[in-house]
Amino acid sequence: MNMFLRVFKYRTQNNTNKKKQESEKMTNQNVVVSDAKSTMKVAAVAMAAMSNTSIFSPAVPKPPSSSAGRFVRRKALKKLETQGGPPKISAWVDSMRASSPAKSPPSSPDHDSWMVTHPSALEMFEEIAKSSKGKKIVMFLDYDGTLSPIVQDPDRAFMSDEMRAAVKSVARYFPTAIVSGRGKDKVHDFVKLNELYYAGSHGMDIEGPSNGSDDKSIVCQPASEFLPIINEVYKKLVSKTQFIEGAYVESNKFCLSVHFRNVDEKKWPELAEQVKEVLSDYPKLKMTYGRKVLEIKPTIKWNKGKALEFLLEALGFSNSKDVLPIYIGDDRTDEDAFKVLRKKKQGFGILVSKFPKETSAAYTLQDPSEVMCFLQRMVEWKQASQRGYYRS
Numbered sequence: 193m194n195m196f197l198r199v200f201k202y203r204t205q206n207n208t209n210k211k212k213q214e215s216e217k218m219t220n221q222n223v224v225v226s227d228a229k230s231t232m233k234v235a236a237v238a239m240a241a242m243s244n245t246s247i248f249s250p251a252v253p254k255p256p257s258s259s260a261g262r263f264v265r266r267k268a269l270k271k272l273e274t275q276g277g278p279p280k281i282s283a284w285v286d287s288m289r290a291s292s293p294a295k296s297p298p299s300s301p302d303h304d305s306w307m308v309t310h311p312s313a314l315e316m317f318e319e320i321a322k323s324s325k326g327k328k329i330v331m332f333l334d335y336d337g338t339l340s341p342i343v344q345d346p347d348r349a350f351m352s353d354e355m356r357a358a359v360k361s362v363a364r365y366f367p368t369a370i371v372s373g374r375g376k377d378k379v380h381d382f383v384k385l386n387e388l389y390y391a392g393s394h395g396m397d398i399e400g401p402s403n404g405s406d407d408k409s410i411v412c413q414p415a416s417e418f419l420p421i422i423n424e425v426y427k428k429l430v431s432k433t434q435f436i437e438g439a440y441v442e443s444n445k446f447c448l449s450v451h452f453r454n455v456d457e458k459k460w461p462e463l464a465e466q467v468k469e470v471l472s473d474y475p476k477l478k479m480t481y482g483r484k485v486l487e488i489k490p491t492i493k494w495n496k497g498k499a500l501e502f503l504l505e506a507l508g509f510s511n512s513k514d515v516l517p518i519y520i521g522d523d524r525t526d527e528d529a530f531k532v533l534r535k536k537k538q539g540f541g542i543l544v545s546k547f548p549k550e551t552s553a554a555y556t557l558q559d560p561s562e563v564m565c566f567l568q569r570m571v572e573w574k575q576a577s578q579r580g581y582y583r584s
């Protein structure tokens with residue numbers, strides 16, 4: 193069995209403004225790259241702060257409309273994502289409600305203008321394919337709401353066999369990563385494909401493909417030191433929220449989700465208050481909100497965008513112009529990845545949404561069934577282009 197471990201330092205790049213560079217400490221990431229699946233271990237993965245940049249480069253085609261702020265959230269809500277001294281509970285609850293966007297009917301003016309600035313990735317497929325000429329496509333896929341429908345019971349968010357086949361086919365031609373807020377093992381159990389890269393816990397738990405001795409496996413766990421307190425808080429939250437009907441605390445290994453989906457909206461403030469109370473003893477953890485969910489994460493500045501950068505680096509594309517990353521996701525945590533692509537002026541973010549939302553993605557798909565069509569089309573296009581190549 194091959195036991196060659198190659199440890200390389202992964203230095204994430206900070207291209208944000210100098211002020212941020214000075215104020216934020218950055219450390220190297222020591223990451224193991226292993227040639228054998230059974231030898232994957234984490235070498236000391238130390239990390240500190242890294243900017244959660246908000247730089248908004250218009251490099252990707254079709255930048256969002258300036259009126260996008262009308263939709264869903266106000267900039268002020270971003271202030272909620274501060275660590276320490278969280279805002280009033282009512283603000284959290286309002287933000288969560290807002291993150292499940294108001295339903296603008298597909299024919300509404302808002303929707304029509306949004307589709308002009310964020311066109312369908314299916315309709316723009318030829319352009320996307322054209323822009324990949326001479327480049328290696330790398331696929332990044334969120335799971336919930338992207339590959340699987342959003343369901344009432346988070347433990348039953350299964351993906352269809354047809355979708356699995358589409359993802360499997362895509363991975364045959366392009367390196368493919370699943371980037372999810374779920375625990376890595378849980379999302380792996382849903383997807384059931386060993387040939388993919390998995391970035392669980394919002395990118396804080398990354399592992400490479402585990403099939404075949406020739407595959408190089410990578411591991412990155414920048415939040416491992418937080419594991420004991422995450423487990424402690426999980427137990428406290430389960431105990432504290434057990435009397436609120438429908439409340440569900442999900443452990444995602446390096447982060448936690450408190451699901452509000454099955455809780456009567458009248459009880460949302462009470463549940464949010466309970467969560468806030470538990471967290472008040474843990475300044476090293478922060479709370480963010482998503483679609484009917486509060487997320488508890490370590491205060492490190494690591495997110496799906498950083499995971500995307502890490503994986504591109506690990507795949508050898510750190511400074512390459514010959515790569516075209518495509519990231520498909522539906523939630524606000526995916527925006528970090530969309531922003532990275534805009535900043536890098538590389539690839540495309542594709543937001544999965546039927547309704548207008550503020551987003552840094554370039555294109556849109558309406559729902560998981562359109563995501564599946566897009567993946568199938570990529571495979572067909574690749575196969576056709578290969579046939580053309582072989583004929584010439």
Ligand SMILES: [Mg+2]
Binds near residue numbers: 334336337521
């Ligand atoms: Mg999602």
